[in-house]
Amino acid sequence: MRILVTGGAGFIGSYISESIIGQGHEVVCVDNLFTGSMDNLEGVADNPRFTFIKHDIVEPLFIDGVIDQVYNLACPASPVQYQSNQVHTIKANTVGMINMLGLAREHGARFLQASTSEVYGDPEVHPQVEEYRGNVNPIGPRACYDEGKRVAETLCFDYFRMHGMEIKVVRIFNTYGPRMAFNDGRVVSNFIVQALKKEPLTLYGDGSQTRSFCYVDDLVTGLIAMMKTDKKITGPINLGNPQEMSIQTFAATISDLCDSKQKPLYKDLPIDDPRRRCPDITKAKKLLQWEPKVSLADGLKKTIVDFRARLEKSQV
Numbered sequence: 001m002r003i004l005v006t007g008g009a010g011f012i013g014s015y016i017s018e019s020i021i022g023q024g025h026e027v028v029c030v031d032n033l034f035t036g037s038m039d040n041l042e043g044v045a046d047n048p049r050f051t052f053i054k055h056d057i058v059e060p061l062f063i064d065g066v067i068d069q070v071y072n073l074a075c076p077a078s079p080v081q082y083q084s085n086q087v088h089t090i091k092a093n094t095v096g097m098i099n100m101l102g103l104a105r106e107h108g109a110r111f112l113q114a115s116t117s118e119v120y121g122d123p124e125v126h127p128q129v130e131e132y133r134g135n136v137n138p139i140g141p142r143a144c145y146d147e148g149k150r151v152a153e154t155l156c157f158d159y160f161r162m163h164g165m166e167i168k169v170v171r172i173f174n175t176y177g178p179r180m181a182f183n184d185g186r187v188v189s190n191f192i193v194q195a196l197k198k199e200p201l202t203l204y205g206d207g208s209q210t211r212s213f214c215y216v217d218d219l220v221t222g223l224i225a226m227m228k229t230d231k232k233i234t235g236p237i238n239l240g241n242p243q244e245m246s247i248q249t250f251a252a253t254i255s256d257l258c259d260s261k262q263k264p265l266y267k268d269l270p271i272d273d274p275r276r277r278c279p280d281i282t283k284a285k286k287l288l289q290w291e292p293k294v295s296l297a298d299g300l301k302k303t304i305v306d307f308r309a310r311l312e313k314s315q316v
Contacts, residue, residue: 002026002066004109006057007073007102009036011179012114012172014142015220016071018044018176027048028063032056035076040179048268057096058088067107069227072100075149079142079270086144093148097155112168112227113156115236116276118146119171125242127264127278130171130236140272153236166231170223173240173279176308177216177299187211191251192300192307195258205269211280214241214298218292225288240279241292257300285289 005021007013013036017027023072026049029041033054055061057074070084075092076082082089095111098279104111120128121136134144152283157166183189194201222239251264258265 001068002028002102003062003069003071004028004030004103005071005073006030007036007075007114009033009038009040009052010073010077011040011177011181012175013178014040014069014179014215014221015216016073017041017050019220019224021047021049027051028053028067028122030055030057030061030074032074034062035081036182036299037181039254048102050133051248057099058091060099060104063103067109070100070104070109071114071227072112074100074146077116077186078186079145080183082145083130083141089144090148093145093152093233094155097152101155101159102163102230105159105163110166110168110227110231111156111159112170112223113152114223115153115169115171116145116149117171117173117238117240117279118142119150119153120272120274121146122272123276126276127242127280128238129280130238131268131281137299142214142272157234160234167234168229169235169237170226170228171236171238172219173238173277173281174211175214175215175216175219175240177303180303182307187247187250188213188303189307191254192258192304194313195254195260195262195310196304196311198260198262200262201251201255201260203264203266206266207251207264207307208246210244210246210276210278211250212241212244213250213296213299214239215294216291218294221282222288222290225290231285236283237283237286237287238279238281239290240281241279241296242279243296244276244278250313253296254300257297257304272276
């Protein structure tokens with residue numbers, strides 16, 4: 001098959017690209033490199049079954065030849081990144097979505113949308129089930145992403161109802177692993193970089209807010225399993241690790257693994273920051289036969305090794 005991966009030079013997208021190439025398929029990778037990096041594609045860049053196109057999906061895209069599947073991951077995914085240009089983030093989730101859905105429809109391709117747990121906002125239902133409609137502030141600083149992704153899901157289902165397109169919608173919860181950007185503002189990268197530099201770990205609020213963390217290899221397995229399901233299975237389906245912990249506990253875990261003895265630095269909680277976040281993955285278990293396999297300790301050790309090597313290289 002010939003598979004289009006938008007946002008394919010990003011953290012998750014690069015792993016998707018590698019996995020597809022490893023299965024013997026052809027990948028057309030599209031990325032504007034706003035948050036993605038060609039360094040993430042070192043393992044596949046020279047593969048004859050890999051093609052890279054630098055392009056922003058906000059602009060129309062035309063691909064010659066057959067496209068069988070589309071994985072759409074083209075959108076900044078961390079608050080620091082998506083709030084740096086809020087209007088462009090909205091465009092990626094609306095204009096960009098229409099462009100990519102139109103392209104997939106033209107090719108008769110199956111379309112997988114990488115949605116997010118942010119569609120649940122600051123949830124009043126816990127853990128979050130797919131039927132929960134969320135508690136999102138439509139005019140807050142995070143709305144460009146939260147509401148943008150909600151509209152993106154709407155567009156997928158409108159194309160499904162109106163045009164009979166094969167769609168797959170997954171809601172991705174916190175994912176971590178090697179290749180994460182140092183400055184993406186996510187808690188995993190923030191804590192690891194600070195701990196390795198022997199700096200105080202920055203906690204917001206009192207650190208009692210919770211998150212759950214899924215290793216990237218597990219997530220990619222789930223995404224590919226979703227793409228392979230019967231066409232009747234559209235989602236949305238949660239993909240994440242249901243092991244919930246407080247940010248304060250997570251900070252202590254990172255400090256121990258990095259042998260950092262610095263006391264945390266507390267700052268005010270950002271506007272609309274979710275208090276609790278944990279997926280109910282019952283549907284993923286039943287429909288995809290999927291659940292995370294990599295323990296947090298093992299995943300963090302691999303991630304810290306990668307971060308340490310890249311930090312040392314950047315300081316040479």
